[in-house]
Amino acid sequence: MKETSEPTSKSGFVAIVGLPNAGKSTLVNQLTQTKLSIVSRKAQTTRNTVSIILTRPGAQIIFQDTPGFHEAKTMINEVFLECIRKTIKLTDVILYVVDPGIKKLDLLYELERLVVESHKPVVLAINKIDMLGTKMLDDIINRSSFDARFDSIIGISALTGQNCDKLIERLIELLPEGPYLYSEDDLSDMPERFFASEIVREQILQLLGQEVPHKTAVTIETFKNDGVSVLIQGNIHVERHSQKKILIGKDGQMIKKIGTLARQKIKEFLDLPVRLELFVKVSPNWTKSMNKLKEFGYLDNR
Numbered sequence: 001m002k003e004t005s006e007p008t009s010k011s012g013f014v015a016i017v018g019l020p021n022a023g024k025s026t027l028v029n030q031l032t033q034t035k036l037s038i039v040s041r042k043a044q045t046t047r048n049t050v051s052i053i054l055t056r057p058g059a060q061i062i063f064q065d066t067p068g069f070h071e072a073k074t075m076i077n078e079v080f081l082e083c084i085r086k087t088i089k090l091t092d093v094i095l096y097v098v099d100p101g102i103k104k105l106d107l108l109y110e111l112e113r114l115v116v117e118s119h120k121p122v123v124l125a126i127n128k129i130d131m132l133g134t135k136m137l138d139d140i141i142n143r144s145s146f147d148a149r150f151d152s153i154i155g156i157s158a159l160t161g162q163n164c165d166k167l168i169e170r171l172i173e174l175l176p177e178g179p180y181l182y183s184e185d186d187l188s189d190m191p192e193r194f195f196a197s198e199i200v201r202e203q204i205l206q207l208l209g210q211e212v213p214h215k216t217a218v219t220i221e222t223f224k225n226d227g228v229s230v231l232i233q234g235n236i237h238v239e240r241h242s243q244k245k246i247l248i249g250k251d252g253q254m255i256k257k258i259g260t261l262a263r264q265k266i267k268e269f270l271d272l273p274v275r276l277e278l279f280v281k282v283s284p285n286w287t288k289s290m291n292k293l294k295e296f297g298y299l300d301n302r
């Protein structure tokens, strides 16, 4: 009898985990050649599990960018931790990203325990090698606790793309066989309005100092796309009046700047003309309120 073998595809979820600022979101953007996950120099930029899909001939990877792993000292931090734990639990493969310059080793080992105890295949990506000599990378790999617990260790640069193709190939090898879960041209299963709110938050992270962005949440109240243009009305929530004042700025200059930059980026993302209206609201202690965290989309987003 003639043997027939159907061509098989690989597909599944890859959770990207690591400490804040390790470069997880830069990496997912580099791997998928998008700018969907927001990036900033500030720690704790990502707040949700953000799905971005990469389809290659014979393989589909659903990357899940997660918030940076850190101590759960506050309610909002606990919510982010739960989001990381849940994503690890549901994933097929873990992509564990480490910045070799990291100082918080205790935290790193805590995350490492979570990763290893999941018993999922793990690829360790040592990121930012554009800032290291080759010898330094070898030293880091050799002296580290990064041993046989990982299925692969790869030095990469999320910024320049160095070794990123090699990384994708290894991840595909570790994925289970199965049909594509999304159509070939899907970039994400998350709604456009989520990315619109993230683009607004990204401008706030880039334009304002440390404290205000961490106390800021963006919600989209209206998102009307009639195929010709898009109307977006959003609220920027802060905890205190003093933060509202900073966000609005002298003569409204700051909120205007945020709106102008965000509108341009949302327009590029949607490829349609956009009208963006932003309002600043004081929602006292929203980072400490489960109801508010839920209302602002930080719970049950998967």
Ligand SMILES: Nc1nc2c(ncn2[C@@H]2O[C@H](COP(=O)(O)OP(=O)(O)OP(=O)(O)O)[C@@H](O)[C@H]2O)c(=O)[nH]1
Pocket (backbone or CB within 6 Å): 018, 019, 020, 021, 022, 023, 024, 025, 026, 027, 038, 039, 040, 041, 042, 043, 044, 045, 046, 047, 066, 067, 068, 069, 127, 128, 129, 130, 131, 156, 157, 158, 159, 160
């Ligand atoms: N030189 C260099 N910088 C990088 C690289 N990858 C990321 N960065 C920078 O590191 C900073 C943090 O990057 P993000 O991608 O936001 O880091 P993250 O891990 O997603 O951070 P959180 O969302 O806060 O957990 C940004 O300033 C990036 O430009 C890299 O390969 N090389």
Ligand SMILES: [Mg+2]
Pocket (backbone or CB within 6 Å): 024, 025, 026, 038, 039, 045, 046, 065, 066, 067, 068
């Ligand atoms: Mg991030």
